[in-house]
Amino acid sequence: MTIKELAQELDMSTTTVSRVLTGQEKKYRISEKTAQRVREMASQLDFAPNLIARNLRLQRTNTIGLIIPDISNPFFANLARTVEEELRKRNKMVLLCDTKDDLTTEKESVELLLARKVDGLLVAPIGEKWEHLRKNVNVPLVLIDRYFENHNFPYVTTDNYYGAYEATSHLILKGHQNIACIQGLVHTSPNQSRIRGFQKALEDYGIDSTAASILGDDYSVENGYVSTKTLLQEEEIPTAIFALNNQIALGAMKAITEAGLQIPEDISLLSFDEQYYFELLSPPLSSVKQPMQAIGKTAVETLFELLDDKKATFHKLKPVLIERASVKNISKL
Amino acid sequence: MTIKELAQELDMSTTTVSRVLTGQEKKYRISEKTAQRVREMASQLDFAPNLIARNLRLQRTNTIGLIIPDISNPFFANLARTVEEELRKRNKMVLLCDTKDDLTTEKESVELLLARKVDGLLVAPIGEKWEHLRKNVNVPLVLIDRYFENHNFPYVTTDNYYGAYEATSHLILKGHQNIACIQGLVHTSPNQSRIRGFQKALEDYGIDSTAASILGDDYSVENGYVSTKTLLQEEEIPTAIFALNNQIALGAMKAITEAGLQIPEDISLLSFDEQYYFELLSPPLSSVKQPMQAIGKTAVETLFELLDDKKATFHKLKPVLIERASVKNISKL
């Protein structure tokens, strides 16, 4: 059923039908009687305009591309949900791309989405390169979670520096001096900020930050597991581990448990990136909670500001430390 | 940059350019020399055809609509990931709709996706109604996870009956007679099949299935929590709880812990729907593991069979029981 057929059925021009159905009958002086007839027939015949044709004509698709590294990571799944919800409110849809933290896939995704003429892009980039996010990208783009230090892409992210600083301070105040940090993808901005926050806290409390072991290389459970195994084989085992995301924390937990050690009696564990089941783990896991909903919502809002030709904005949202039972107080006081 | 401009640059017709770029130069006898020139210029100018225009002309969008109830549920997040990956291999993209288990949103999503002329639909429906999945739906559709007993939509799902039967048998063999079951959305097929499997197992072992308490009404953590609270207030507390999905299980766990009870000493807990962190919970949670990857992959394969005009197929994939430490053996033997 096309608008043409509908018009024939009504014995009028497609022009008139189109104008009524797009709510422009006033503007083009279509009589109320005619408008009525059109609307009735349209709903009677279940007419829905072909959006492909409309998109071509209007040079606008009401579609946003969402590029994330891993939808099976609950952090991004939650983000995707909020984004979808916010966009739905604004009559836009989401084209989803999961890059698996692979740069080639990310580049390819950008190209595919642009060829499909999305109205805008929301990207949680791998982080190594940014050129492909600029070149030929003629639509608004907002970075989520990760951004680039030296390039002014608008972004929405957690204040990772702050979060890591708070988390590390917390550990230190509980008496920990030998703290290991297991990181995620090294070149991503959240990782770098968290590392800086970690180191700064150590320094501020007079601990030699260069001596602290920082290991690991991606955001996987596997990495948390392997890195922790390594740590546990060192001569001097750290008294606390700071895991830079939820999956690393789980891997760490598994390794510690397998080694027959107890958290927090033998070793403390603190995670960046809260999950709702953390309170049910053994022991309940302390963590830094990112404002996930706010990130998604703000990202969409920021994108819409750009779509409305407003100025780019930049957002670092504060995370919150949630104390549970995985950090032991070993201070001598 | 349009194909027309590219053609002007090359001083030839758009026809020729189009034919070369779509790999039809042989078919239309374009000389290799010309083809070369076209390809070079195209890559030099970073030309990418406008897919909206192509889609309109070809009546095909290489886009699949994925409708799921809750992307923040890791079950569906994992599913989404597999689906995206499989579709990417086949040069298709995913338009994502999260219905929040709301029927109106589901109906709306179907309409929006159809208006966008998706080539096919993958749907995990709410389950109450199915008419909107048939009416005006002129593209292949495959149901995932949930299906309709009395309507022959092709589907891919876990063998929920089998899984629940096995799980319940497991509990019974461990000596449990008073087993409570906390269900999800009552009218969804997985829920119904699981309930049937649960009841059949009870009967087969000579336990009065009508006496077993079945409570709860959706797949949320909240429901697991509230329902368990209710259970724990009964005169005779069940010796085991069978939670029909991962979120319900977490809620149950929380309620049990809060009540000061121990799993499995005071009460056993078994979950349908495995998650990778279950082994790290306190205690490690036994569960029925659904073949999530296989479901996603099979769903995409099934959809492509339909796209190739092959016959609809129906799949029930076997789940596996994973024994951990949340079920106590209380048999008197």
Add this chain to the structure above:
DNA sequence: TAGTTTTGCACAATCGATTGTGCAATTTAA
């Protein structure tokens, strides 16, 4: 009544690709 304004709607171009068909130019066959 004639001229002007307003009302109500349709014609045809346009968005950017793809493709059936036709027509020169070149090559081959006779």
Add this chain to the structure above:
DNA sequence: TTAAATTGCACAATCGATTGTGCAAAACTA
């Protein structure tokens, strides 16, 4: 050398909407 076959490419229609503009008919004004 001429006719037939082949090669190489372009014209113009098409997909299904939206929209600037134009033109009758109706309503109003003088």
